Amino acid sequence: MKPMKIHSQVKPSVRIGWLVALALAAGVVSRAGAQILELEPRAVVSGARVLLQDIVRPGISLPEGWGNRSIAAAPSPRETKVLPLTEVAQAMNEYDDMRHVVLRGKPVIQVSAKHRSVDVVRIQQAVDDYTRVRDKWQDRRFEVAADLLSLPHVPEGTLDVEVVRMREKTGTDPVSADIQLIVDGESYGEGPVTVELMEMQPFWAATRPLVxxxxxxxxxxxxxxxxxxxxTRYYPATHPIEGMELRxxxxxGQLLASGMLAEPVYARRGEIVRVxxxxxxxxxxxxxxxLANGRREERILCLNEQSGRRMQVRLVQPRAAILEDESGDSAT
Known part of the structure; x- marks a missing residue:
């Protein structure tokens, strides 16, 4: 196997560089089909891998399929990676049709990666998908508690989010999920990332405009x-509100907040009540x-039609009540 030729241009050795360039050029002419690739001193990449097209100078025509060939792993977001020319040569030497390429450039390439924060909506979708198909979690719902500043950054590319496991609340630690980030089909990072979850509860909302x-x-x-x-702000679905009156x-679609509803009227002044x-x-x-209007569970005075005596009753159903004794307890 013949090694790839590398022409490294180092500024302090301009004269030597030109001599090496002439020698390499002579070698290229004598070898039919050889390709000279001028490499950039700096490159900004998208995705999880450094591709050949990312580091070649603009305007250079690459053979079909060469541009998308992987050279090295991309640096982590917000970091710069030093990519030696020798490492580029070693990567290209893995391809049979690239072993006679001549590389020209600085001894190292400074590589940085475009990055973005993980969209919390993508994490929420992954959590919903995970809980939907697991008996332990499917009757419960959770909201991702992470804010934008705490979310991890990943290289640009096709992003997938996969929930590896979920953990119950223990002590002061909330429910959490371990998520694996996948960029362009490859797992990203050193391992799963943990995000906190807030458990959700059902509350009552109006299906139509109400008066x-x-x-x-x-x-x-x-x-x-x-x-x-x-x-504490809204009526939970565990609290029955059928029959209550709107204030x-x-x-x-509006949520029914505390103070919006009044207990239903169970008796009006002058109505007959069964006690x-x-x-x-x-x-x-x-x-x-x-003798007065009264709502559910309220105490009102009623007049016994048989004896003509007044008595205090507690309303438990429409026009139905339980007799209270003088202490306020139900008579037994």
Whole structure:
């Protein structure tokens, strides 16, 4: 195997460089089909690999297929890599049709890589795909907690994100996911990167515009998932709100926040209320007339239609109540 010829141009040795250039040129003329490649002293690459087309001077015509041949690994984002000309020659010597190429350039090439931060949306999509097909996680939802400044940087190129594993919350450590970054089909970095996740909960939102005073029915509301940090602001889906009354107008898709709803009116002044009184093993049902409006679980005064006595009752259903004793406890 004949080694590739290298012409290294070093500024302090201009005269020697010209002599070597003339000698190499004479060798090229005597060897039919040889190719002279002028290399750049600096190069900026895209992707995870340094390609031949990245380091050749502009205007040089390369044979078909040569430009995309890999020479070396690209440097890490925000770093500069020193690529010796000898390393370029060794890489090209792996290709049978490139062993007679003559390289001309500085002894080393300064290589940097275009880079970008990983889009948090790509990580979120990978987490969603992972949890969707695993029994342990499929009934739960998570939000990636990373901000743009904390996300890793990768070379430009086709990026794929793969979740390797997820870990449950332990102590003060939140739920987390180990992700593998893949650029142009090759794993990038020294190993998986860990990102924190926030568990989400379902909350109630309006399915259509709603008007103040309306009582909610099941077709008016739907679940919307939010991070746990918002748990105190909105009504969680674990809290039943059917029958509650709107205190103000609500837009379609709007989350129902605390203070937007009032308990439903269970009795209005003058209506007949069925009152249940339990004392010992005896249960008695009375008819009473409401002396005030009252909502669910509120206590109001009613007038016993039979005895004419006033009594305090607690509303538990529309026009249905439980008799309270003087201490405020249900009569038993």
């Amino acid at each position: 103040r005073g309306e009582s909610l029915t099941t077709d008016m509301i739907e679940m919307r998932w939010l991070a746990e940090r918002d748990a 103000r107008n609500v837009q379609a 249940v009184s339990r004392r010992g093993g005896l249960t008695v049902t009375l008819r009473a007339r409401a």
